[in-house]
Amino acid sequence: MTIAITPTQAPVAVDEDKCIAEKGCTVCVDVCPLDVLAIDLVKKKAFMQFDECWYCLPCETDCPTGAVQVSIPYLLR
Amino acid sequence: MKRIDLQYDLVVIGGGTGGPMAAVKAKERNPQLKVLLVDKANVKRSGAISMGMDGLNNAVIPGHATPEQYVKEITVANDGIVDQEAVMAYAAGSFDMIQELDRWGVKFEKDETGDYAVRKVHHLGSYVLPMPEGHHMKKILYRQLKRGRVEVTNRVVVTRVLTGADGAVNAVLGFDCRTADFYVIRCKAAVISTGAAGRIGLPASGYLMGTYENPTNCGDGHAMAYHAGADLANLECFQINPLIKDYNGPACAYVTGPFGGFTANSKGERFIECDYWSGQMMLEFHRELQSGNGPVFLKLDHLAEETIGEIEHILHTNERPSRGRFHEKRGNDYRSEMVEMHISEIGFCSGHSASGIHINARGETSVKGLYAAGDCASVPHNYMLGAFVYGRLCGENAAEYCDGRNPLAVDEDAVEAERARIAAPLGRGDGLTPFQIEYKTRRLVNDYLQPPKITRKYEIALRRFDEIREDALQMTAANPHELMRAIEAHSILDCAEMAARASLFRTESRWGLYHHYVDFPERNDADWFCHSLLSKGADGAMSLRKKAVEPYIVAIDEQERTAYQRLRVAPSAAAA
Numbered sequence A: 001m002t003i004a005i006t007p008t009q010a011p012v013a014v015d016e017d018k019c020i021a022e023k024g025c026t027v028c029v030d031v032c033p034l035d036v037l038a039i040d041l042v043k044k045k046a047f048m049q050f051d052e053c054w055y056c057l058p059c060e061t062d063c064p065t066g067a068v069q070v071s072i073p074y075l076l077r
Numbered sequence B: 001m002k003r004i005d006l007q008y009d010l011v012v013i014g015g016g017t018g019g020p021m022a023a024v025k026a027k028e029r030n031p032q033l034k035v036l037l038v039d040k041a042n043v044k045r046s047g048a049i050s051m052g053m054d055g056l057n058n059a060v061i062p063g064h065a066t067p068e069q070y071v072k073e074i075t076v077a078n079d080g081i082v083d084q085e086a087v088m089a090y091a092a093g094s095f096d097m098i099q100e101l102d103r104w105g106v107k108f109e110k111d112e113t114g115d116y117a118v119r120k121v122h123h124l125g126s127y128v129l130p131m132p133e134g135h136h137m138k139k140i141l142y143r144q145l146k147r148g149r150v151e152v153t154n155r156v157v158v159t160r161v162l163t164g165a166d167g168a169v170n171a172v173l174g175f176d177c178r179t180a181d182f183y184v185i186r187c188k189a190a191v192i193s194t195g196a197a198g199r200i201g202l203p204a205s206g207y208l209m210g211t212y213e214n215p216t217n218c219g220d221g222h223a224m225a226y227h228a229g230a231d232l233a234n235l236e237c238f239q240i241n242p243l244i245k246d247y248n249g250p251a252c253a254y255v256t257g258p259f260g261g262f263t264a265n266s267k268g269e270r271f272i273e274c275d276y277w278s279g280q281m282m283l284e285f286h287r288e289l290q291s292g293n294g295p296v297f298l299k300l301d302h303l304a305e306e307t308i309g310e311i312e313h314i315l316h317t318n319e320r321p322s323r324g325r326f327h328e329k330r331g332n333d334y335r336s337e338m339v340e341m342h343i344s345e346i347g348f349c350s351g352h353s354a355s356g357i358h359i360n361a362r363g364e365t366s367v368k369g370l371y372a373a374g375d376c377a378s379v380p381h382n383y384m385l386g387a388f389v390y391g392r393l394c395g396e397n398a399a400e401y402c403d404g405r406n407p408l409a410v411d412e413d414a415v416e417a418e419r420a421r422i423a424a425p426l427g428r429g430d431g432l433t434p435f436q437i438e439y440k441t442r443r444l445v446n447d448y449l450q451p452p453k454i455t456r457k458y459e460i461a462l463r464r465f466d467e468i469r470e471d472a473l474q475m476t477a478a479n480p481h482e483l484m485r486a487i488e489a490h491s492i493l494d495c496a497e498m499a500a501r502a503s504l505f506r507t508e509s510r511w512g513l514y515h516h517y518v519d520f521p522e523r524n525d526a527d528w529f530c531h532s533l534l535s536k537g538a539d540g541a542m543s544l545r546k547k548a549v550e551p552y553i554v555a556i557d558e559q560e561r562t563a564y565q566r567l568r569v570a571p572s573a574a575a576a
Helices: A026-033 A058-062 B018-029 B067-077 B084-104 B133-149 B220-227 B253-259 B281-291 B305-315 B323-329 B384-400 B411-425 B434-449 B455-472 B481-503
Strands: A012-014 A036-041 A045-048 A069-070 B003-007 B010-013 B035-038 B151-153 B156-163 B168-175 B183-188 B189-192 B242-244 B260-262 B295-297 B339-343 B371-372 B532-538 B542-548
Touching: A012 A045, A012 B242, A026 A036, A026 A058, A026 B183, A036 B003, A036 B542, A058 A069, B010 B018, B010 B156, B010 B384, B018 B035, B018 B133, B018 B189, B018 B384, B067 B084, B084 B133, B084 B384, B156 B220, B156 B411, B156 B481, B168 B189, B168 B411, B168 B481, B183 B411, B189 B220, B189 B384, B220 B371, B220 B481, B220 B532, B242 B281, B253 B260, B253 B305, B281 B339, B281 B371, B295 B323, B371 B384, B434 B455, B481 B532
Parallel strands: B003 B183, B010 B035, B010 B189, B035 B151, B189 B371
Antiparallel strands: A012 A069, A036 A045, B156 B168, B168 B183, B242 B339, B260 B295, B295 B339, B532 B542
């Protein structure tokens, strides 16, 4: 049996113009309780890697440049 | 999987609320003690109060309440099944803790004379103290961890607590959720402060992480305590909460009640006299939903503009600040519309309800050297302040216990067995995903375990859980993150089975909706005025027994005893 992937809209959006991950910032990745954010090693920008957001907001609140925007996940919006 | 061996005196598992307090207080008691605080997230933003808290729900402040009154209130709210000494240990330490938090920089609401602005939400006494600026809670705790020189390890998922030949704690095992490195941490004592088991049931939205509790709080503390041989108390007393429908977070009546907000039916009428979360209140909520008067709402639209502004400030900057954007997206303004509410899925949480790892008034579990604090432990209606007070008790008592102890050798066979159990999903290229196992377990919990409880449904649930346990042996994880979800899925299954077995054991109804057992609809004090304790039996299966309620230290009179049984608003003379 193979494992299929189901695409879904990620509730955490990162403004790549504002994100300063290339300077070594990992604040949003560090504070996420569910560890769903990661740094894209090619683009050097933060992104939501796993669809397990609790819409709790530390990533958005603690981001030093205001690059992170959290929406309520569509299923419960 | 690289193996990392560490050695400490005390390991605190979970860095949310009670955990940091336990670690700080252990170091205060003995600065030489080697203390490690382990969190599977990051202590800066982990746990139930990740974004702070909007108030204290159980402040026992001289001039507003006495410890004796509080013990009475909780005894009555919990249908008499409490260890009053343990509730008293909280109540007696409550004010000291508030003052200490105040010194640490936590901002509580005070009146013009500088006195704490306590509000009434409970049925009998006044214990609610707002914290409009409570969003800074975790920063204050983090400062204390640094000041106390507590060592912290983030992103390590603790899975088991091991005991030596003498039955006392001697190691904690786990793995890193980013590297999958395997941790063997030798220690003399451990504190479990892993929060509620908030991922047993499935939110009605179908969104797996749309839980009331921080979803990191999936019940792995309950599972590790069980596997370490500890007793768990009154697990049939579920947590079920009245929440904002779909958002699944608090609306929140504790904050809005003192301002004049209340829980209403679809006609905008009050139907319960008291919005304090008790099983009896939830039963009335459930009945209203089932009646023609549903849905149920939080009513604020009758309040003045400045009051609503203040409510919005508290609710949209604290605890669950995304409430604001949820309402905004739906065009739901507190000024013009009531907020639709619903009943949550089930969980274990002593913070609001009464179930968890059994502890006494010293924070000790039934396993030597193992302590528990906060939502995962058994002291009822403990909330955030209870987690702090019991964090302190556990930290101080564990520090004393560690003195002069030389733990026995760690059983390497048990270590290897746990390493193999953790590593297994990573080695499988093919199989079921952790998501599938978790989703199915939690969907079945909703189908069969959500009260009202029915024996036949519970028996079917147990059969289906057994099937999923077999399926879970085929779980695959593509990376360490998925491995975390896979191991959590095992804990969730353990908790689901515990919820079912504990419920079947107590053949009566008690605690309103929390244990509303259709086959045994009446409360039966003759046979069931007792705790239930669940533990791992000699045969490795779940075993249940009764434990007598400890002698009361605060007497309850007849009138008070039934206070929480009379929550429904009596029909008015005009209506009659």
